[in-house]
Amino acid sequence: MPPPRACLLALEPAPTRMLFSIFRPFALTGPLLWTQQQRPPDQIYRFSRVYLYFINKRLNTLESRMKNPKKHIQVCLFILTLSTILSGFAFARKSLKYTEDRTPSTLNPLYAQDMYSVRITEGIFEGLFGWDKMQRLAPQLATSWKLSKDKKTMTIKLRKGVLWHDGKNFTSKDVVFTIKAMISRRTNLQDRYLAQIINSASVLGKHSLQLHFKKQLRRPRKWLCFKILPAHKFPRGHVRRTQYFSQKPVGTGPFRFVRWTGKKIILKRFKRYWRTPKKESLRGVILQSIPDKGIQAEVLRFGGIDNIVRVRPKDLPLFERSKHVRLYPYTTNSWWYLGLNHRRQLFRDKRVREALMLALDRDTLREATLGDGTTISGPFSPNDPLYNFQVSARSQDLKRARALLKKAGWRRKGGFLYKGPRQLKINLILSKSKRSYRPMVLGIIDQLRKVGVKVKVTWLQHATWRKKIFSQRAFDMTLHIWNFDSLSSIHPLFHSKGSLNYIGYKNKQVDILLKKVAKTTDPVIYKTIFGKLHAILHADLPYLFLWSLTNYSAITARVRNVTIHPFNYFHYIHSWKKVEEE
Incomplete structure (x- = not known):
C-alpha cells in the first residue's frame, strides 16, 4: 500500500524543510499564547522556558534526522500530530469551557430531569417558543400562531430554512412527532403534562400544523416551549430513554454535538444555523466535569475554564477581587x-x-x-x-x-x-x-x-x-x-x-x-x-x-454579552461572545 500523500511529501528534503520553516513559529508560540489566558506572569515564564527548550530541541533533532529517509514518515506524523493539538488549542480558546459537578445523565431533552442535562441540551435543541431577554415568551422555531375563538384550536406556522445538524430540513412532521412522543405512554416520561393539555396534533403543510386542546387555554404558548426532536432519527416511530440518540443527539440549535468522552462533552458551532452568527460568537462549548468545587474555583482562577455555573459562597470574595472574572447573580425557582x-x-x-x-x-x-x-x-x-x-x-x-x-x-x-x-x-x-x-x-x-x-x-x-x-x-x-x-x-x-x-x-x-x-x-x-x-x-x-x-455564576471577563435564564441557563448562548484579551 502506498504511503499517504503527506508522508510522500516528507520523503523530499525541500518540502520537509519548508514544513519546518512554516511550522516552527506556531510550535514555539501557539501554546504560549494559549497559556497566557488569565495566568500569573511567573507561571507563564516558567512554563515558557521549559516548553521552548524542549520543543526547540525536538525540532532540531528532527531536522538532523532528515538525512535518514526511514525517519521521514515519523517526522511528518509528529508534525501533523502537534499541528492538530495546536488547532485544538485555537478551538478551545474561542469556545466556552464550563464545568459541572458531574456529567449529564442524558442528551435527549425529553429525559433531561437533572439540571446538568437541561443546561447542555439548551445549546443543541430548540422549541417552538422561547423567551426574550426580558423573560417574555418569544417565537423560536415558530413564526406565527392563531388561536380559535373557543380557545381550543391553535394553528402554527414554522420557520423556513431551518436545518437539523445532519443537514435534513426541519418540518412540521418533526413537531407532530415530538408531541405524539411526549403524549405516548411508551415514551415513559415521568411527567406527561402534554397528555393533559393536547388532544391531537396534525400536519397542515410542510411548515404548518394544528393543535387541538382538551380544554380552553388562555396562554397556550407557555405549554409549547419543549424541545423538538428530529423524526427521521427515530425510524421505528417511538422514543426510548436507552436509545443511542441520548448519547449522540441531533438538534437545530446553535451548537452541534461532536463527542462525549468520559467527563468531557464537546459541542461545535453549527455553521448553517438559522441565526446569523456574529464575528465574535462562540466557536464551541466544552463541558468538563469537575466534582470538587474548590478545584473548580482554582481552575477558573488560572484560566483552565471560562465558567462555573454556581459558585460556592466561600469562593465569592475570591472572584470579587479578580479583574479577569465577573460574577453574575441570577434567581431560580x-x-x-x-x-x-x-x-x-x-x-x-x-x-x-x-x-x-x-x-x-x-x-x-x-x-x-x-x-x-x-x-x-x-x-x-x-x-x-x-x-x-x-x-x-x-x-x-x-x-x-x-x-x-x-x-x-x-x-x-x-x-x-x-x-x-x-x-x-x-x-x-x-x-x-x-x-x-x-x-x-x-x-x-x-x-x-x-x-x-x-x-x-x-x-x-x-x-x-x-x-x-x-x-x-x-x-x-x-x-x-x-x-x-x-x-x-x-x-x-x-x-x-x-x-x-x-x-x-x-x-x-x-x-x-x-x-x-x-x-x-x-x-x-x-x-x-x-x-x-x-x-x-x-x-x-x-x-x-x-x-x-440566590445563585452566582463566575464567568471569565473575555466572555461578553452574557444573559442567564433562571431555568434554561444557556438559552441565550447564541448571542454570547468571546473576545481576545485587551
Whole structure:
C-alpha cells in the first residue's frame, strides 16, 4: 500500500524543510499564547522556558534526522500530530469551557430531569417558543400562531430554512412527532403534562400544523416551549430513554454535538444555523466535569475554564477581587428540602416530622454554608407567583421539638432517644455529587443531635443514589433540590399517584385540590387553590422544606454579552461572545 500523500511529501528534503520553516513559529508560540489566558506572569515564564527548550530541541533533532529517509514518515506524523493539538488549542480558546459537578445523565431533552442535562441540551435543541431577554415568551422555531375563538384550536406556522445538524430540513412532521412522543405512554416520561393539555396534533403543510386542546387555554404558548426532536432519527416511530440518540443527539440549535468522552462533552458551532452568527460568537462549548468545587474555583482562577455555573459562597470574595472574572447573580425557582420516606413508620407520625423541622435553624445553616437565599415555608420558591407569603416559615424551637418527640413516645437515654429498645436513628442517603455541601450536612446532623436524633450518613455514586431513592425507595431521609420551570407543577410530587412522589406521601385533601386545580382555567381560582395547598403542605410537612438560594455564576471577563435564564441557563448562548484579551 502506498504511503499517504503527506508522508510522500516528507520523503523530499525541500518540502520537509519548508514544513519546518512554516511550522516552527506556531510550535514555539501557539501554546504560549494559549497559556497566557488569565495566568500569573511567573507561571507563564516558567512554563515558557521549559516548553521552548524542549520543543526547540525536538525540532532540531528532527531536522538532523532528515538525512535518514526511514525517519521521514515519523517526522511528518509528529508534525501533523502537534499541528492538530495546536488547532485544538485555537478551538478551545474561542469556545466556552464550563464545568459541572458531574456529567449529564442524558442528551435527549425529553429525559433531561437533572439540571446538568437541561443546561447542555439548551445549546443543541430548540422549541417552538422561547423567551426574550426580558423573560417574555418569544417565537423560536415558530413564526406565527392563531388561536380559535373557543380557545381550543391553535394553528402554527414554522420557520423556513431551518436545518437539523445532519443537514435534513426541519418540518412540521418533526413537531407532530415530538408531541405524539411526549403524549405516548411508551415514551415513559415521568411527567406527561402534554397528555393533559393536547388532544391531537396534525400536519397542515410542510411548515404548518394544528393543535387541538382538551380544554380552553388562555396562554397556550407557555405549554409549547419543549424541545423538538428530529423524526427521521427515530425510524421505528417511538422514543426510548436507552436509545443511542441520548448519547449522540441531533438538534437545530446553535451548537452541534461532536463527542462525549468520559467527563468531557464537546459541542461545535453549527455553521448553517438559522441565526446569523456574529464575528465574535462562540466557536464551541466544552463541558468538563469537575466534582470538587474548590478545584473548580482554582481552575477558573488560572484560566483552565471560562465558567462555573454556581459558585460556592466561600469562593465569592475570591472572584470579587479578580479583574479577569465577573460574577453574575441570577434567581431560580429551585428549592431545597429533606425528603422523608413515609413508608417508614417513624415518619407517619406528624409529631416526629414537625419536631425534626423545629430542630433545624435553617437561616444559620444556609448563611454559614450556602450564602444568600430565603428560608421557605412550603413547596415553592419565593420567586414563584404561587408562593403564599401569608404562611410563615417555622423558626427553630428546641423546647417544642423535644416536647413533641416525648408525646410521640420517645425517651432520652444517654443523649439519644429510644422507644423501648429501639433507637431513633435516621439513615440520611446522599449523592456524592453533593459532597461540596458536606459542611451543611454536618450542620444538619449536629442540630438534630441536640434533640436526641441520631443521623447516619451514607454517600453513594449518583446513579446508585437515584436507583436507591427513586426506584427502590430504600431510604429514610435524603437531601434533594427541585428545579421548577414555568410549567412545573407540584402535582407529580404530592399527589398520592404522582410520578415523582417517591416519598409515598398520601393526603386526600391534597389529592382533591390538585385534581381541581388541573381543571380550572381561571387564573384567580388557580392561584387561590395553590395558596391553600401551600398552607396544607406547610402544616403537614411531607418534606422538611429548607430554602431557595440566590445563585452566582463566575464567568471569565473575555466572555461578553452574557444573559442567564433562571431555568434554561444557556438559552441565550447564541448571542454570547468571546473576545481576545485587551
